[in-house]
Each structure stands twice: as C-alpha cells, then as structure tokens.
Amino acid sequence: MAYVRKNVGRLTAGERKRLVKAFLEIKRRGEYDEFVRMHIDYYTPDGDDGLRTAHMAPSFLPWHRRFLLDLERALRRVDSSVTVPYWDWTRDRTRSSVPWTKDLLGGNGRARDQQVMTGPFAYSAGHWTIKEGITDGQFLARDLGRARDPIELPTSAELNRALDDPTYDAPPWDSTVTRGFRNKLEGWGTGSGSASWHNHNRVHRWVGGAMLGGASVNDPVFWFHHAFIDLQWERWQARHRGQRYLPANPPGLTDPQHERIVARGEKLPPWGVTPQSLEDVSRIYRYA
C-alpha cells in the first residue's frame, strides 16, 4: 500500500511533531550526517572528469528520488507514520510562511551570523549540531531571501516553463544544455547573477546559509524542497504521456559524455538501481 507525501502546509500539529521527532532521532543516531556526507561526495561537476550522477546530469531526478527514499526509510524506522512532506515554494513564498514555523523548521537566521535561533533545529535547542559543514560553525545557518541583495523564489511560471518541455533531457546532458525538462528544473542557466539561477538551484540560493553550500543537506528543508522537485517529475510525466527518461542508451565511445552520465537502463551509483526502475514509484508513495 503506497503511503502519501503531503504538502507541508497541510500537516496537522501532531504530524509536524512526529516528523520533527523522527528527524532529531536519526540525527542523534548519526544516520543523518551520513546523508549529508553522501550528498557532498556525489557532487561531481561537469567541468571535472568523472561520472556525474546527482547534479548536472540526467540522473539528477532519479538520484535524488532514491536519496529521498533512503532518508524517508530512516525516518520511518523511527516512526512508521512519518513521510517526507513537500514545500511548494511557488505558493509558500515568504520568510514567515510554512515551513519556517517554530513547530517545524524554525525561522530565518539572525542578521549577525545567519544562525537559526528558533524551532527544533536551532543550535541552542541542543539537538542539531552541524558536524559535516563547510565552515566550522556548529549551528544551522539561513539567509532567507538573501538580505544583502534580495532575490525571489522561482515563480510558478518559471516552473511551468520546465514542465512544458516535452523532452526529458538533451545532449550534452550537462549544466549547459538549454533545452529539456531536467536542466530547466535543476536550474543551471546561462550568464551570471540572479538571472542565471532557476527553479531548483534558485531555491537553494534563496534559503541560503547551509542550503547554499555542498553540505546543503544539513538543513532539513533540503528534503521538503527535493520532495517538491520529485513531484515535478510526476507532473511532467502526466503532462507528456509516453515521454521517458533520456538518454535511453549510453553515449558512444566517441561522445564526450561517454562514461560520464547514466543512461536509462544503466546502474546508478551508489545503489546500483537503474533510472528506469525509478520512473514509476506509485507502488511506494504518492503525492497528495
């Protein structure tokens, strides 16, 4: 029986409490920091050599889908009623809306050092010490909306531009491709500055602090954000019936992308599952 992932704004007070408790418990056990580390380890950019799996590649979506499932399993081992909610940033767009409430993720970081001071993930609450961070700060940091030079979250119009593209991904299958659903959603644009940050990337930028860096998983909003990204894959499939993950076959020997991306039927590290096997997860969960 498939379980349901809800909009974070529709969780009851009890559901919020149990979700937070499960996060704090896997953090206490040390499991959470393994997720932080794994995401750092699998960030291979397209200008460096090597196989790209998690970012700047077609498997951005299946990689994070499986990553979320692993996290969700860890949470559900603590409390089987818990599922990962999604944050619809096209609707909940302010620094005071969900999920930035005291009983969920807490609010913005303070001006002086971006330290989150409210909610269960504040350092002062004693349950959320950053261990796998980029800086030596032990507290969760946020800079919602980027105080110094404000930016907005992506709009539903921008998200729709990604969803409207009938092609899943296209050569050269990296961060420079300007067509295809995957990179329009992942959000690597051309040019520089604010105009070049789209959808997924732009949300990381908007939250700021931990979410901006390689150790973005340190902020639990990472999962709510990626659940919403994951939901877009379903929406895209529904909008373009018959369209599938691309490439279907690995790039050939002479292709610069040979051995650097994962084709539909190839195994996706570190799990050894194929993107194909992750295209339909309706037996495991559904979005409400």
Next chain:
Amino acid sequence: MVVGVGGVTVGAEPGAGQPDRAGTGRVTRREMTRGLLASAAALALAPLVAASRPVPSTGMPTGTSFDETYRGRRIHGVLVPTEGRAVGGGEWQVTVDGRPLHLMRRADGTWLSMVDHYSSYATPLAAARAAVDEIGPGQRLRDLAPGPMGGGHMHMGGGHGVRA
C-alpha cells in the same frame, strides 16, 4: 594526496585496476560503481577519454595567481602545474584565511566553490570572493574529516584544487 586526480571520479575510474591510491574508503566507492563499468575496454579507455577532453577557455583568469584581502579576509589562489597536463593546465589551489576552499569547474568554464554550490562564477577569484560573501563573521572553512562514503574524497582535506 592524489585526490585531485582520482577522488571525484566516481564512475570513470582512472584508478581502476591500480592500487588504491587515495587510501581507505575508496574501495567502497569503487565497488559501488563497478556495475556501471562492465566492459574491460571501457575501463581501459576511461583515462584516455578523460585526458583528451578539451578544456573550455571561457572565463579563464588571465593570471596564474591572486592574493588579496576581500571584506577582511585573505584570499589566495595559485595555478599549480599538473604533471602530464597540456600547457596552461593545472590545478587552482585557493585558500581563504589560509584554509583550503575547494573549487569545481562547470562545463562552460565557470567556477563553483563548496560554500556556494548552486551558482557559478567567471573566474576562480570571483568564486572565492562569492564564497567570502557567504562565510559568516567569525567562521572559518573547515577541513571535513574522512567519512563513511569516501575518505580522501577531493572535497576534503587541504591544499588540493581543481584542474584548470
């Protein structure tokens, strides 16, 4: 540490068939990705393909080093020649207040740092300044200890950079 060469190549495996150069933790990563690399021919070709891939010229800094104080922090960067690389090749080794700032390269030639991972900048210096913009007051970059997924990974540890 050879991590600047082998650490990030989760799948292309230039080190396949050789002794484990980066130390403990690498075996796990290698085993995890082995399934993707079934063909012996592909394994043999991987280093060749990696070495012959053209390096984009967009956004290349004109110099080979920089050293400045930006917003109260000392930024230092130097392009270190790498053996076996073409002329002009090498690794950018960047520090902020003496701590290593790992840079990564995008296919369009722009640069990202570990601090600012979801945007890229035209030069290593611009990426370093953008990182300084985001490092909170009183905080310093930290060397991440080797972890369960891959001790010796190129993001961790000191002094290494990314190939230019």
